[in-house]
Amino acid sequence: MSAHFDLVVRNAHVATASDYFNCDIGIRDGVIVQLGLDLPKGEREIDAANRVVTPGGVDGHCHIDQPMPPPIRMADNFDTGTRAAVCGGTTTVISFAAQVKGSSLKSALDDYHARAFGHAHIDHAFHLIVSDPTTEVLTNELPALIKEGYTSFKVYMTYDDLKLNDSQILDVLEVARNNNAMAMIHAENADCIEWLTRRLEAAGRTAPRFHAHSRPMLVEREATHRAIALSELVDVPILIVHVSGREAVEQIRWARSHGLRVFAETCPQYLFLTAEDLGIDDSYKGALCVCSPPPRDKANQQVIWDGLADGLFTVFSSDHAPFRFDAVDGKKPDGDEVPFRHIPNGIPGIETRMSLLYSEGVLGGRITLNRFVELTATNPAKAYGLHPRKGTIAVGSDADLVIWDHGNREIRNTDLHHAVDYTPYEGMTLRGWPALTVVGGDIAWDGISFYPRTGKGRYLKRLPPSLLPQP
Numbered sequence: 001m002s003a004h005f006d007l008v009v010r011n012a013h014v015a016t017a018s019d020y021f022n023c024d025i026g027i028r029d030g031v032i033v034q035l036g037l038d039l040p041k042g043e044r045e046i047d048a049a050n051r052v053v054t055p056g057g058v059d060g061h062c063h064i065d066q067p068m069p070p071p072i073r074m075a076d077n078f079d080t081g082t083r084a085a086v087c088g089g090t091t092t093v094i095s096f097a098a099q100v101k102g103s104s105l106k107s108a109l110d111d112y113h114a115r116a117f118g119h120a121h122i123d124h125a126f127h128l129i130v131s132d133p134t135t136e137v138l139t140n141e142l143p144a145l146i147k148e149g150y151t152s153f154k155v156y157m158t159y160d161d162l163k164l165n166d167s168q169i170l171d172v173l174e175v176a177r178n179n180n181a182m183a184m185i186h187a188e189n190a191d192c193i194e195w196l197t198r199r200l201e202a203a204g205r206t207a208p209r210f211h212a213h214s215r216p217m218l219v220e221r222e223a224t225h226r227a228i229a230l231s232e233l234v235d236v237p238i239l240i241v242h243v244s245g246r247e248a249v250e251q252i253r254w255a256r257s258h259g260l261r262v263f264a265e266t267c268p269q270y271l272f273l274t275a276e277d278l279g280i281d282d283s284y285k286g287a288l289c290v291c292s293p294p295p296r297d298k299a300n301q302q303v304i305w306d307g308l309a310d311g312l313f314t315v316f317s318s319d320h321a322p323f324r325f326d327a328v329d330g331k332k333p334d335g336d337e338v339p340f341r342h343i344p345n346g347i348p349g350i351e352t353r354m355s356l357l358y359s360e361g362v363l364g365g366r367i368t369l370n371r372f373v374e375l376t377a378t379n380p381a382k383a384y385g386l387h388p389r390k391g392t393i394a395v396g397s398d399a400d401l402v403i404w405d406h407g408n409r410e411i412r413n414t415d416l417h418h419a420v421d422y423t424p425y426e427g428m429t430l431r432g433w434p435a436l437t438v439v440g441g442d443i444a445w446d447g448i449s450f451y452p453r454t455g456k457g458r459y460l461k462r463l464p465p466s467l468l469p470q471p
Contacts, residue, residue, distance in 0.1 A: 003026060003033075003034060003039070003040050004028065005026040005027060005028055005033070005034070005039065005040065005041075005042035005043065006027055006028050006029065006042060006043050006044065006441055007026075007027040007042050007043070007044045007045070007046065007399070007438070007441050008024055008025065008026055008027070008039050008040075008041065008042035008044075008045050008046070009024065009025040009027070009046045009048055009053065009401065009403075009438070010024045010039075010045060010046065010047050010048060011024070011047055011048050011049055011050050012024065012025055012048040012051075012053040012403075013048070013050055013051060013052050013053060014035070014053050014054075014393050015052055015053070015054050015369045015370060015372075015373055016054075016055065016370070016373055016378070016392050016393055016394075017370055017371075017373045017374040017377075017378035017379070017391075017392065018370060019370075020369065020370065022037075022050075023035045023036055023037060024036060024037060024038065024039040025039075025053070025393065025399075025401070026039045026040075026042065027042070027399040027438075027441045028441075029441070030398060030399050030440035030441040030442075031396065031397070031398060031399055031441070032393065032394065032395055032396065032397050032398070032399050033395060033396075034395065035393070035394075035395060046403075046436065046438075046443070048403050051403050051404055051405065051435065052369065052403070052404045053393070053401055053402065053403050053404070054089075054369075054372070054373050054376075054377065054393075054401070054402050054404065055373060055377040055378070055390075055391055055392050055393050055397075055400060055401065055402070056089065056090065056091025056092065056377065056390075056400030056401060056402055056437065056438070056439065057085075057088070057089050057090035057091060057092070057353070057354045057376045057377050057402070058090070058091075058092045058093075058094075058376070058377050058380040058381045058384075058386065058390050058391050059085060059090045059092070059093045059094065059317055059318050059320070059350060059353060059380070060094045060265075060315055060317050060380035060383065060384050061094070061184075061241060061242070061265060061267070061315075061317035061318065061319050061320075062081070062085075062093050062094070062095055062317070062318050062319065062320040062321075062350055063095060063096055063319075063320060063321045063322075063346065064076055064077065064078055064081035064082070064093065064095045064320070064322075065077040065078055065081065065095075065112075065115045065116075066095070066096060066098060067098070067100075067111070068344070069161075071328060071329050071333055071334055072323070072329055072330070072333060072344050073329040073330075074321070074322055074323065075322040075323060075324050075327075075330065075348075075418065075419040075420045075421075076320070076322040076348075076350075076418055076419050076420070077115065077119060077419075078115060078116045078119040078120045078124070078457075079119045079120075079121070079454065080417070080418055080419040081093070081320070081322070081350060081418065081419075082119075082120045082121040082122045082124070082457060083121055083417045083418075083450055083452070084350050084351040084416060084417040084418040085121075085122060085350050085351065086121055086122055086437050086439060086444045086445050086450065086453075087351055087416075087417045087434070087437070087445045087450055088350060088351035088352060088353060088354050088355060088434065089354040089355070089402040089433075089434035089437055090122075090318075090350065090351075090353065090354060091122050091123070091390075091400035091402075091437065091438075091439045092122060092123050092124065092125075092381075092386065092390050092400065092460070093122065093124050093125075093350070094124065094125045094126065094127055094152075094380075094384055095112070095116075095124065095125075095126055095127070096126070096127050096128075096129050096154060097109050097111070097112040097126045097127070097128055097129065098129035098131065098162070099128070099129055099130055099131045099132055099137075100131070100132075101131050101132040101161065102132065103132070104136075104137070104141060105128055105130070105137060105141050105142060105145060106141060106145070108128070108129075109126060109128070109145070109150070112126050113126075113459065116457070116459065117455075117459075118454070118455040119454065119455065119457075120455070120456075120457030121439070121444065121452060121453040121454060121456065121457050122439050122444075122453070122457045123390075123398070123440070123457050123458045123459075123460050124457055124458075124459060124460065125150075125384070125386070125459065125460040125461075125462055126150060126459075127150075127152045127153055127154055127184065127384075128142070128145065128150055128152070128153035128154070129153065129154050129155075129156070129162065130142065130153050130154070130155055130164070130172050131156070131161065131162045131163075131164070133164065133168050133171055133172050138171055138172070138175055142172075142175050142179075143175060143178070143179050146175075146179040146180075146181045147179070148461070149385075149460075149461030149462045149463075150462070151180075151181050151182060151384065151385045151462045151463065151464050151465060152181060152182040152183075152184065152383075152384050152385070152462070152465070153172070153176070153181060153182075153183060153184065154183075154184040154185070154186065154241070155168075155169055155172055155183065155184070155185055155186070156185075156186045157169075157185065157186060157187055157188055157189065157190060157223045157226075157227070158186060158188040158189070158190040158193060158223075158292070159186075159190070160190075163190050166226070166230060169185075169227075169230055170230055170233065170234060173230060173231060173234040173236050173238070174234050174236075176234075176236050177234055177235065177236035180464040180465070181464070181465075182237070182239060182383055182384060182385075182465040183231075183236065183237070183238050183239070184238070184239045184240075184241050184265075185227045185238055185239070185240055185241065186241055186242070186292075187220060187223035187224040187226075187227045187240050187241075187248065188215060188219050188220050188223050188292060188293060189219040189220075189222045189223045189226075192218070192219040192222070193214055193215055193219055196213065196214045196215075196216075196219075197214045197341055200213060200214055201339065201341070206339035206340055206341070207279060207281075207282035207283070207284070207286065207340065208278050208279050208283075208284060208285075208286030208287040208289075208290055208340050208343060209275070209278045209279035209280070209281075209282070209286045209340075210340050211278060211286075211290050211292075211294055211340040211343065212275040212278050212294040212295070214340070214341075215292060215293055215294050217244070217245050217246070217247040217248070217293075217296065217300075218247060220243075220244060220245070220247065220248045220293050221247035221248055221250070221251060224240055224243075224247075224248040224251040224252065225251045227240060228251060228252070228254075228255045228260060228262055231260070231261075231262065232255075232260055236261075237261035237262070237263065237465075238261075238262055238263070239262075239263040239264065239265060239314065239315075239383065240252060240262065240263070240264050240265065241265045241317075241319075242265060242266065242267050242270070242292075242293060242317075242319050243264050243265065243266045243270070243304070243307075243313070244266075244270045244293040244294070244295065244296055244300065244304075245270065245293075245296040245300035245303055245304065246296075246299070246300055246303045249264075249303055249304070249307055249312065252264050252312060253312065256312070263314040263315075263383065264307070264312060264313050264314055265313065265314065265315045265316070265317050266304050266307065266308070266313050266316060266317075267316070267317055267318060267319045267349070267353075268316075268318065268349050268352065268353055268356050268357070268425075269289070269291055269295050269319070269347060269349070269424070270295060270296065270300070270301065270304045271301055271304055271305065271356070271357075271360070272301075272356060272360075272424075272425060272428070273289055273295035273424060274295050274296065274297050274298060274301070275294060275295055275296060275297060277289040277295060277424065278290060278294060278295070284332075284337045287325065287331040287332075287337075287340075287343045288325055288331070288347070288422055288424055289347060289424050290331070290340065290343045290344075290345055290346075290347075291319070291321070291345055291346050291347050292345045305361075305366050305367075308357075308361065308366070308367055308371070308375065309366060309367050309371070313375065314375075314379050314383060315375060315379045315380045315383060316353070316357055316375040316376055317353070317380070318349040318350045318352075318353040319346070319347075319349065320346075320348055320349050320350035320353075321344075321345065321346020321347060321348075322346070322347075322348040322350075322418055322419065322420045323344045323346055323420070324419075324420055324421045324422075325420075325421055325422050326421055327421070330344065330421075331343055331344060347424050348418050348420040348422075348423060348424075349423075349424075349425075350418065351416050351417060351418055352411060352416070352423065352425050353376070354376055354402070354434065355430050355432065355433045355434065356425065356428075356430070357372060357375070357376060358372060358404065358431075358432045358433075359429075359430045359431040359432050359433075360431070362432070363406065363431040363432050364431070377390070377391040377392070378391040378392055379391075382465065382466045383465050383466075384462060384465060385462035385463035385464055385465050385466070386460060386462055386463075387466055389460075390460075398440060399438060399440060399441040400438065400439055400440065401437070401438040402434050402436070402437050402438075403434070403435045403436040403437075403438075404432050404433070404434060404435060405432060405433055405434075405435035405447065406431060406432045407431070407432075408429050408430070408431065409429070409430045409433055410427060410428070410429055410430070411423060411425045411426060411427065411428045411429075411430060412426065412427075413426055417450060433447075434447070435447040439453060440453075440456070442456075
């Protein structure tokens with residue numbers, strides 16, 4: 001009796017983190033059930049026409065509908081944010097549920113589940129942000145939530161409403177060690193940033209471009225060094241997020257050379273933007289690219305490319321933090337051009353992440369196709385407890401796939417699907433982009449049209465991280 005398939009993707013050049021092979025892909029009930037040649041006919045058929053097919057992307061670092069202090073509001077909710085993700089080839093997102101000081105982690109999660117429920121087009125999970133590690137949080141709440149499948153959390157060394165001191169970070173890292181969770185660290189020295197910011201403000205240097213002056217590489221280097229030392233003291237793996245340049249990279253390479261389990265993430269802004277994008281004069285347009293850490297220079301872009309190619313970086317994420325530029329709830333709070341201290345930090349990137357790395361990384365000859373899959377899908381799925389359900393093309397894995405087209409296409413914000421009024425990559429030329437995205441066996445993007453899966457995106461309870469071997 002012939003096999004029954006809901007969907008067959010034929011003539012696929014399948015790329016995983018380790019292999020590259022030609023096959024048909026048989027899908028049933030949203031799951032890959034067979035890989036082979038000349039599979040029986042399915043109820044629906046897609047001809048990949050010998051194009052590259054990769055696993056759907058797993059974006060392990062994005063901020064969607066995250067509550068902000070008024071009047072600031074993130075532009076994307078779980079409808080628009082996951083719509084943009086799909087059209088960019090990402091089929092799973094992990095957003096941040098941020099604890100408010102004085103409140104519980106559970107209340108943050110309840111709020112985030114309510115924001116996502118009935119709106120997400122793709123599967124999703126939540127990282128915790130621990131901003132108030134009370135005895136109750138450390139002893140009871142955080143360990144219980146890790147056991148419930150919230151197996152990763154983030155701590156900050158900067159931002160007044162989020163930062164922890166070293167003693168608090170040690171306490172939280174000990175919980176990670178005892179409960180087999182992945183601890184992510186935003187590594188910038190808050191006191192150095194504040195000291196520099198006050199002096200810049202006293203000199204009248206408050207335009208967006210001075211944001212980069214207030215956060216030079218040394219503040220990231222020092223904090224990265226300190227984060228590594230804290231993780232060594234507790235003997236627990238950590239993941240340093242959004243690494244921007246040479247000085248932090250050198251710290252991570254030192255840690256790796258001494259056998260420490262330090263993992264690293266970087267993002268598109270550190271490959272394609274520089275400090276000059278924050279402005280070469282005092283124009284407020286530089287606010288478009290204000291993020292932390294800030295973009296560096298061309299030489300540091302090459303350092304990041306080298307780290308992507310040689311295995312220093314574990315994951316490549318968007319750090320999607322969407323704020324409208326010309327809006328009273330965005331980069332111009334209450335409609336005003338404000339000093340750089342008060343500009344909401346973050347840039348959109350959930351839809352362009354995959355295409356930028358595929359175009360300039362794979363088709364540009366900087367990284368292999370297998371490494372691309374590893375960085376954008378497999379490794380984040382492993383690091384955050386979703387593999388092999390997510391992040392690979394294998395029998396038993398979810399049927400989340402991307403078929404890639406090659407050719408030149410200009411990035412234009414008018415063609416993107418987020419709710420932001422700009423992209424920092426406007427006018428850049430892509431060499432490849434998602435021609436078709438399959439989510440759970442459904443065609444959700446065909447290169448022209450988006451097909452909503454409103455409310456079909458599932459919350460994912462996660463396993464402990466399957467930590468990766470050192471390069």
